[in-house]
Amino acid sequence: MAYRDLREYLKRLEVKGLLCHVQAEVDKDWELSAVCRHTFRSIPQERRPALMFDKIKGSTIPLVVGILGGSREIYATALDTTIDGIWDVWERSKTPIAPRIVESGPCQEVVYMGEDADLEMFPTPIWTVGQDPGPYHTSPFVITRDPETGVPNMGTYRVQVKTAKRAGIMIGPNRHMNFHIDKNEAAGKDTEVAIVLGTDPVVGLTSVSPFPYGVDELSAAGGIRGEAVDVVKCKTVDLLVPATAEIVIEGKIRCGVREAEGPFGEYAGYMGTGGNNPLFEVTCITHRKDPIYQAFLSQMPPSESSCIKSLGREMEIRRHLRNHLALPIRDVHLTESSGAAGRLIISLKKQNRFQPLKAILGAWSLGFAIGKTTIVVDDDIDIRDSFWVEWALAFRMQPAEDIHIQKNTDPITLDPSQPLRDGKSVSPYQQVSSRVGIDATRKHPYPALAVPPTKDLNKVAEQWEHYGIKGVKLP
Ligand SMILES: Cc1cc2nc3c(=O)[nH]c(=O)nc-3n(C[C@H](O)[C@H](O)[C@H](O)COP(=O)(O)O)c2cc1C
Ligand SMILES: [Mn+2]
Known part of the structure; x- marks a missing residue:
């Protein structure tokens, strides 16, 4: 049985001891990022937990991070399998199951339209303090639709919260959402967008993974889950979003408008340059009662x-x-x-x-x-x-x-x-x-390995305690 939503999945992480609650109040504008950095830098991957910040200063909304990719064990749990089973489960994306449209869903329990739709209502952190220009959504599942074929796309592209109404999006070259914006702009049209935050974990994993253009990531997620993702119609844009999502931000990319976005601390471990990037304007925000905010930790590896x-x-x-x-x-x-x-x-x-x-x-x-x-x-x-x-x-x-x-x-x-051109970055x-x-690889027959005979190693392993050498984990 697939996870119904983020909440059911978080319970599973808790049961497996893979989720650590941070109960101390934490400031999202400087402290949260440093807590995450210490956690990722100091705890080896095999033992690293996901984090749930229960109290964010100035907000009633808790924040989870590391819940999809804190470690391989966590990733496997998201796919409801073991580390060795990841490959087989992922193969199921090759037999997609289309989303199922339902009349209503918890993601629309609370609705803010027009002036009430405020992008600053969520505890969106500042990640590289002193260098990022402001808060960023790092785990948005951004849904748009090809205006010619009608096929939707979902991808994760960083979103800079600029004001209550405006956000910037950085969409790399060859990313699928660019194709939709290009087609709409050629026809003089805005691009309708739904930014989804916090879902059943498989949806998030398909959002960040490379499927060929024309594959609807929500159908791929259905295939992996073995069960369709339930979706509801958005309130102000003609798009479908996961019905059990925690938060949905609806809006439009303005035709032909580009604005300064970034710089942003990036996954390579360096500041990534900003640029003139698409502008998103919010039209509506919906969320579940008592929503949970999800973020990805990026910046310096390991992340x-x-x-x-x-x-x-x-x-x-x-x-x-x-x-x-x-x-x-x-x-x-x-x-x-x-x-x-x-x-x-x-x-x-x-x-x-x-x-x-x-x-x-x-x-x-x-x-x-x-x-x-x-x-x-x-x-x-x-x-x-x-x-x-x-x-x-x-x-x-x-x-x-x-x-x-x-x-x-x-x-x-x-x-x-990347080499500079005429002394300038490209x-x-x-x-x-x-x-x-x-x-x-070896190109010809090699000499034998210079190690003790296997039978001797096995015999010594069997009676290891007898040697009194502590702290050795034998294979
Ligand atoms: C944490 C995280 C952040 C990402 N941020 C961006 C981003 O800001 N811009 C971008 O173009 N791709 C970003 N990506 C990569 C895309 O999400 C990924 O390539 C995805 O396949 C894009 O979807 P698409 O193939 O449908 O365009 C990010 C991936 C992860 C895991
Ligand atoms: Mn895609």
């Missing part, structure tokens, strides 16, 4: 953003390499420190010498900018442990033969190492990057 992105993208890459290119892939990993973008590691059970390069080029051919450094290793290497990846790089790779550099590739737009639309692929 919720990099954990979420790594899992969604790893699955897409793995699917492509295995299912389309028939490569014997064991595992695919986008590292947390690279913000699940810059560094891609692939392990495979090599059958011939062409497969590592094929895996590298196959991953690069996907439409999202990942793997500026892509490393392929044999299937005996644990690619989630950087120690063993470095071991493979040290002893299974010869630079003159095994490094492949590709120029003129699409960029990771928030990567500050806009995301004009950046051109390059990539390196490293084949760190």
Whole structure:
């Protein structure tokens, strides 16, 4: 049974001991972000809890963060599975189930129209204090519709709350919402928008994951849940939103209007430049009684953003390499420190010498900018442990033969190492990057491993206590 809503899911996190309530009153304008940073920096991923701030200064609305991507365990719980089951559950997105329209839903229990619709009524935090221009929604599920086909799209794009009525949205190049804005603007029209905050967890996971253009993320979510997402009609725009959402902000992107937005502390760990970006004007706000506000932690890795992105993208890459290119892939990993973008590691059970390069080029051919450094290793290497990846790089790779550099590739737009042009930084639309692929697989028969015989290791493990060496966790 799929989770009905955010609340049911939070209960499950609590039962599993994965949600920590912060009962002290916290100031969202400086303190909250620092509490999150310490939590993510100091608690290793395997033990990191999601956080629920019960008392935000000046607000009656609690805030949850880390609830989708605080850790892999949390992500698996969101999908109602185990870490090993994530792949199979995610595969269900390939058999979508269309949303089911219902007459009414709790997301519209409280309605604010016109002047009463105030974007500043929520405890929206300031994330990089002193550098972000103001509060940002980091976990908006932004729904728009293709004006030609009528197919909806949902994606997560940062939203800067500017005033009670206006917000800025940063939509990267090739993001699907841009196609809708472009088509509407060509016809001189505004773009209707619904910003959804706080839903059943699968909806959020599909909002941040790359599906091909034309796939309705709410249908993909239905497929994963094994049950349609119930949706209701918005009050002021012609869009459908999850009926059990905590908060829905309805409004319009003004045709042809662009305004300063950002800068914003980004997932690469640096300030991302702002720019002239679309302007959103609110027409209506609806929410549940006693709503819960959801945010994603981004900025410096490790973050919720990099954990979420790594899992969604790893699955897409793995699917492509295995299912389309028939490569014997064991595992695919986008590292947390690279913000699940810059560094891609692939392990495979090599059958011939062409497969590592094929895996590298196959991953690069996907439409999202990942793997500026892509490393392929044999299937005996644990690619989630950087120690063993470095071991493979040290002893299974010869630079003159095994490094492949590709120029003129699409960029990771928030990567500050982009070369300057005429001494100036280049806009995301004009950046051109390059990539390196490293084949760190064995190219010929290798000497035996220099470790004690397995039978001796096993025997010693069996009688380990007898040696009195404490603090060792044997495999
Ligand atoms: C925490 C988080 C924040 C994100 N912020 C943005 C953003 O501000 N702008 C953007 O274009 N993409 C952002 N993304 C990536 C998009 O959500 C992602 O690429 C998604 O697939 C976009 O949907 P679309 O493919 O339907 O356009 C963010 C992802 C995460 C996990
Ligand atoms: Mn999409």
